[in-house]
Amino acid sequence: MSFSSFQLPASHPLALYGWDTDWEAEFAPYAEQGLLPGRVVRVDRGLCDVVTPAGVIRADTEFVVPRDPMKVVCTGDWVAVDPEGDDPRYVRTLLPRRTAFVRSTSSKRSEGQVLATNIDYVVICVSLALELDLGRIERFLALAMSCSSGEALLHKSALSWESGAQPLGVLTKADLVPDAATLGHLVQDVEKTAPGVPVLPVSSSAGEGLDVLAAVLSGGTSVLLGQSGAGKSTLANVLIGEDVMDVRAARDVDGKGRHTTTTRNLLALPGGGVLIDTPGLRGVGLWDAETGVGQVFSEIEELAADCRFHDCAHEAEPGCAVLAALDSGVLPERRLASYRKLLRENQRIVAKTDARVRAEIRRDWKRKGAEGRAAMDAKRGRWH
Template sequence: MTSDTPAPDRTPRPAPDPLTAYGWDAERAAVFAPYAADGLAPGRVARVDRGRCEVVLAAGPADAGPDGTVTVHADTRPARTGGDPEAVVCTGDWAAVEPDTPAGPVLRALLPRRTRFLRSTSSARSEGQVLAANTDHAVVVVSLAVELDLGRLERFLSLAWASGSRPLVALTKTDLVPDSTYLVADVEAAAPGAPVLPVSAVTGEGAAALAAELAGGTAVLLGQSGVGKSTLVNALLGAEVRTSGAGRGNVGKGRHTTTARELLPLPGGGLVVDTPGLRGVGLWEADEGLSQVFAEIEELAAHCRFHDCEHHAEPGCAVLAAVDDGTLSHRRFESYRKLLRESAWIASRTDARLRAERAREWRRREAAGREMYERKRGKGHRKAF
């Protein structure tokens, strides 16, 4: 080393704040200021599983994990929140935590969510459930190893758009399909406005492009069991972090392996929430999402003769005309109508005013039906004996 070469700086530097890698920024710091004044610590919920809640803290207690994760006491049961799904803590939430209590760290409050993926559960009560919060990307994972269900894809995308996150579609297991060109085209037609990326964890196809799309934000992976979410997470992380199930037979179906929603940092920046496979995904507050997924139908509806056209049998219906001439596929139109009906039914169950309006509408239709029947029979008609 020459005399004019500067000596290396050996001044100890503090470890980087764990929350920075988890998305902490000036906007969240400003929102958290009142909680800081009360002596609470900020944290991000990294995992919720069977009543347990793990939170990443900027400065956790001595028994915190190397990434700052601690187990905190939090009520994760919807029944304790008056049935309000928005009040239940979930993976991705930003929280105010009291780190030092005799019982250990306690979650005291949740910060307002920028986005949240909210679905209706498959229970008869049609309760809402937040699957992930504060996500920037909603990745709908679809396997090409089985027959495409475009209706289910449109359902997932409707909720993804409604969540406030940016949707994209990851088509997995492309290595099992000799030519996926026509399959990709079908998915693109069902997912207007959402990037569609074919990926393979075996060959590495599309993995770099997907990682680039997700860098710098928080993404949630959504899909049925066996579509390859855990394998995709391992490809993004560059390590076997998630256990993936082997395929069954030669049909390319994986096994359900993920049991909890967990927030995982990506090596190139950003985070991903791996979720368990979803058997059923009911719509919840998804009207805006439906308008995005079926944008071409909404555009056609603007040209119907009647502004309140229901696209059933009304004269001058531009939507039905498009179905008749083949401009709009019958499958897509029926999917749109089905999801609209479901969305209206869910809303009617959760809003007393809408329930009353729905009842009045049914009574109006019944009265109109009876009137039409009487007209067909003819006034004054009496059965002769």
């Protein structure tokens, strides 16, 4: 594994929260106005907690309420706030985001929801107390690999994780797996599902794997993602070294947890780095994640390059390298089905705001409808 690291001016009071020379340069014009730099550690109903050189303050976001829901103040943002002595304090401006983790709010709406900003690692927590749901892991990874830069958000096109945030798979509750061989097979299954993504089994109760994880996370800002009951809050408490997050036991019947974390919280780790814990995600809607889907299913994308037709849909076309790999057993059927499903879902999301994509979908429906009618006519002996 190779991981990047911050270049921190250690003497700065915000160094523990990720302040570096680039942020200092971005903030310079606001420093001249007498404003204070700070990082948002929590947002709640128009108010936010901001850590500044003068300590944690409560500030109102009234002056930076945008029409675009993608630009609302979010946990992880760097901001300029009123100086000490002002009452009430206000957030005056939002510094440009380096990265943003976004999901679709609902299948019936076109808005995206920003979950965390300025992050370096997306830590996908998967509980080993339940049978692995590889399809859900692929979905989380597609979102993680589409973690966009601030510039990309303006154009609504996702960046690759090589230039945005890096995903990391963490298999929690590893102590519940009976033997090392079984645990090794589970890790391999997830690694095959996530090509090129590091996968680390950990146990918060037994302390297994935590030193390696802490060393990785010390290199920047990380966000914990996963379903309720995946052990995110427990993991956060262990990494921080104290019980700062509420924890409840998962249900025995299905291993699912309850939403003990209801807001996104930014916490400094004692060994370096910053951690953002998020509420458990029941719905994981894709948001402009075509690039992420392509990277999660990189072997399918590589096979597609050898198809006879450049616009091959991998359904019934002659000379399709993807279908050939499926027939030979090289490509698992479950993997191709998951790839198709995520691409279709992402296309529907993009179509809500892109007329060209909507037109393509309508043409595809008409083509498939015509093919279906022709097949039915041929079966019944009616020829046009």
